[in-house]
Amino acid sequence: MTRSVRIGILVPALGLFGFLLAWALVGIPSFGNYRGSYGYILNRVVTPERHMTNVVTGVVFDYRGFDTMGEEFILFAAVVGVVLLLRQGGREEPGDLKDSVGSDGVRLGGTLAVGVCVLVSLWLVAYGFVTPGGGFQGGAALASSVLLVFLVASHKAWSGVASNRVLDPFEGVGAGGYVVIGLGALIGGLPFLTNVLGPGTAGTLWSGGSAAFVNWSAGMEVAAANLILFTEFIDEYVVPLAAEK
Amino acid sequence: MILASLAPLQYAIFLLVAVAATTVVLTRDVQRQIVVNGFYGILLVILLVVLAAPDVALSMLAVSTVGYPLVVLIAIAKSRDR
Numbered sequence: 001m002t003r004s005v006r007i008g009i010l011v012p013a014l015g016l017f018g019f020l021l022a023w024a025l026v027g028i029p030s031f032g033n034y035r036g037s038y039g040y041i042l043n044r045v046v047t048p049e050r051h052m053t054n055v056v057t058g059v060v061f062d063y064r065g066f067d068t069m070g071e072e073f074i075l076f077a078a079v080v081g082v083v084l085l086l087r088q089g090g091r092e093e094p095g096d097l098k099d100s101v102g103s104d105g106v107r108l109g110g111t112l113a114v115g116v117c118v119l120v121s122l123w124l125v126a127y128g129f130v131t132p133g134g135g136f137q138g139g140a141a142l143a144s145s146v147l148l149v150f151l152v153a154s155h156k157a158w159s160g161v162a163s164n165r166v167l168d169p170f171e172g173v174g175a176g177g178y179v180v181i182g183l184g185a186l187i188g189g190l191p192f193l194t195n196v197l198g199p200g201t202a203g204t205l206w207s208g209g210s211a212a213f214v215n216w217s218a219g220m221e222v223a224a225a226n227l228i229l230f231t232e233f234i235d236e237y238v239v240p241l242a243a244e245k
Numbered sequence: 246m247i248l249a250s251l252a253p254l255q256y257a258i259f260l261l262v263a264v265a266a267t268t269v270v271l272t273r274d275v276q277r278q279i280v281v282n283g284f285y286g287i288l289l290v291i292l293l294v295v296l297a298a299p300d301v302a303l304s305m306l307a308v309s310t311v312g313y314p315l316v317v318l319i320a321i322a323k324s325r326d327r
Contacts, residue, residue: 132299
């Protein structure tokens with residue numbers, strides 16, 4: 001295909017999509033004028049009904065808890081897929097990689113940062129019903145803070161923290177715990193995932209009821225899933241490259 | 246029209262996001278591109294905070310500063326290897 005033919009196809013296509021985009025932008029409601037009623041209703045009812053001050057988390061883990069369970073299992077299935085593809089028997093043992101960080105400042109500051117970041121992440125999960133945060137955000141932050149160990153220390157230190165023996169149980173308990181909490185309501189004769197323990201006191205750690213436990217299991221699942229992905233990628237790609245050097 | 250209803254701060258951040266996105270595309274060296282993309286990600290985080298979506302901003306922070314660069318860096322390392 002010559003250059004002129006490609007440009008001949010590109011220009012009308014760009015024009016068409018540009019026109020459609022401009023047309024769509026002209027038609028959307030002005031900024032901040034949300035037209036649906038669902039958001040307004042939830043903003044009014046979440047705090048009186050469920051005593052949660054963060055409406056987003058209230059929707060994710062209570063009103064729409066069943067949808068979130070599906071989301072959680074999408075992540076679970078994705079991680080299982082990656083592990084099936086990458087975790088092979090014939091992988092070489094990393095042994096003693098000479099990859100420790102030379103700078104004392106980076107090591108000291110980084111190690112302190114790991115502790116601070118882990119604390120902040122746990123706080124994000126725990127107070128998800130009160131302030132912005134929740135299982136998904138806190139879990140992702142927790143996995144990122146643990147990954148710092150690899151960046152500021154060495155592969156040896158990292159593989160001690162993020163080993164399959166530690167992570168796989170968390171991954172399983174996180175995903176399964178969500179379902180078990182949902183089934184618990186069924187045993188009591190209520191619909192699946194009914195908030196049997198709530199609502200607690202607004203603005204405190206105990207404001208989510210049983211949704212708080214769902215939140216913690218999602219946080220556990222997300223953190224473990226991300227860390228498993230990191231370990232698999234690092235062992236598959238980074239370790240062989242470092243060993244060659 | 247959507248642009249007329251934005252506050253000045255929102256205007257400024259949207260503009261910075263557009264500039265950063267263009268810079269990411271125009272950076273040709275992939276390793277530098279990841280760093281530039283990190284700045285772009287931080288701007289998106291600020292944009293989400295300005296638009297009063299702190300929950301989404303938190304997720305974006307973890308994805309744009311850790312998850313995405315890690316996967317891209319590993320992909321680059323792997324393709325250089327071949």
